[in-house]
Amino acid sequence: IVSKKIVERLTIYKREIEKLIKEGKETIFSYELEKITGIPATTIRKDFSILGVKLGHVKYGYNLIYLKRVFDEILGVKKPWNIAIVGIGNLGRALMGYTGFEKRNFNVICGFDIDEKVVGTKYNNKPIFHLNEAPQILKEYDIHIIVLTVPSEVTESVFKYFYDLGIRAFLNLTPVIINCSSCVYVENVDLTSPLEKLTYYVDKNICN
Amino acid sequence: IVSKKIVERLTIYKREIEKLIKEGKETIFSYELEKITGIPATTIRKDFSILGVKLGHVKYGYNLIYLKRVFDEILGVKKPWNIAIVGIGNLGRALMGYTGFEKRNFNVICGFDIDEKVVGTKYNNKPIFHLNEAPQILKEYDIHIIVLTVPSEVTESVFKYFYDLGIRAFLNLTPVIINCSSCVYVENVDLTSPLEKLTYYVDKNICN
Numbered sequence A, B: 001i002v003s004k005k006i007v008e009r010l011t012i013y014k015r016e017i018e019k020l021i022k023e024g025k026e027t028i029f030s031y032e033l034e035k036i037t038g039i040p041a042t043t044i045r046k047d048f049s050i051l052g053v054k055l056g057h058v059k060y061g062y063n064l065i066y067l068k069r070v071f072d073e074i075l076g077v078k079k080p081w082n083i084a085i086v087g088i089g090n091l092g093r094a095l096m097g098y099t100g101f102e103k104r105n106f107n108v109i110c111g112f113d114i115d116e117k118v119v120g121t122k123y124n125n126k127p128i129f130h131l132n133e134a135p136q137i138l139k140e141y142d143i144h145i146i147v148l149t150v151p152s153e154v155t156e157s158v159f160k161y162f163y164d165l166g167i168r169a170f171l172n173l174t175p176v177i178i179n180c181s182s183c184v185y186v187e188n189v190d191l192t193s194p195l196e197k198l199t200y201y202v203d204k205n206i207c208n
Ligand SMILES: NC(=O)c1ccc[n+]([C@@H]2O[C@H](COP(=O)([O-])OP(=O)(O)OC[C@H]3O[C@@H](n4cnc5c(N)ncnc54)[C@H](O)[C@@H]3O)[C@@H](O)[C@H]2O)c1
Pocket: A086, A087, A088, A089, A090, A091, A092, A112, A113, A114, A115, A118, A131, A149, A150, A151, A152, A154, A158, A172, A173, A174, A175, A189, A190, A191, A192, B093, B094, B095, B097, B098, B099, B100
């Protein structure tokens, strides 16, 4: 089992490698990956050896298709993962229809909500159940990951409800930081960090 | 002007520092920040010296309030930034109502769309203009950043339209990678990387 920080860097390596493959590149050296990601080449080589990546070819570097295969394997993205979205408002609906998930083997199975106007309907051909139907639906469809797009006031209580039902992985899109015990994994997404990077450049009026 | 990679790390430092301040901590050493972020302490110290941060106190470390003030200054987040959202569908509406932006001095001024049913209405008290009204609206409200939440098919053309109107900073939430020339800054956000981190943990059935 590798540290959380290596997993963090692993998704960065994978994303950049996928971009390079799309651009038609075949190999890469660790110092080139350093230029693209900003992660020191020594850290990259250390990570690769911990992750079990074979040494790169002295003349050509690492083969990109090989790297992607190894990383997909480690990240467990080869298996299809069933996910459910909780809180089918604006953001929840956008995620129910997002094609980016299916392409990476994430199947959005259904949604959960408490609003009578929404429960029992379908969005993008996926059913929306009432929150209190979750116990049997999670088992029936083998759902292991919950995406939270509920109003901030109910984030903690909805998280606890699904934790008690055995869910151990959450993608939290609400602005509330969830206090969690051990044995659960929460990934928080916040759109303001990318915006702050933009303001740095606009503020200094600089080009790339 | 610092490198893109340092700006990338800067937003990570700032986010972690804000969390620590919220938890009531007052100082931090670079080796503690390394444990939290995974960024080597040598890189942290080098970044801090490039960013003009005063050396930490030998016994106590760096003062967190001081660090946040310096980083806010550098990132230009002290000034209010006017932004507009283009494509007021599910995702666009979620962003029009997102409280996380106002808290960090980002003012969502308005939206742009082409759908007659949406143009001329308001969402969360903010007006939605037709795309062809952008030339005068951007100037009138001093808008410097555009958030793209349009369908993938039109990402490139809408990007080009705003680039030609002088916009140099874009937050791209569509799955299309925009080919951009120099002198423009695009931040791409993709929800599948955080999901891939989750699958690593669920797959290995490990606790934090
Ligand atoms: N991370 C980001 O960058 C970002 C961006 C936009 C919005 N958000 C956040 O996403 C969340 C949703 O935003 P929105 O614009 O879609 O809001 P919304 O009000 O349109 O949708 C909320 C939905 O949650 C449902 N709901 C309420 N209580 C519930 C409960 N106990 N169990 C299940 N469902 C429940 C409501 O019925 C509604 O359908 C908010 O917390 C918002 O702050 C985050």
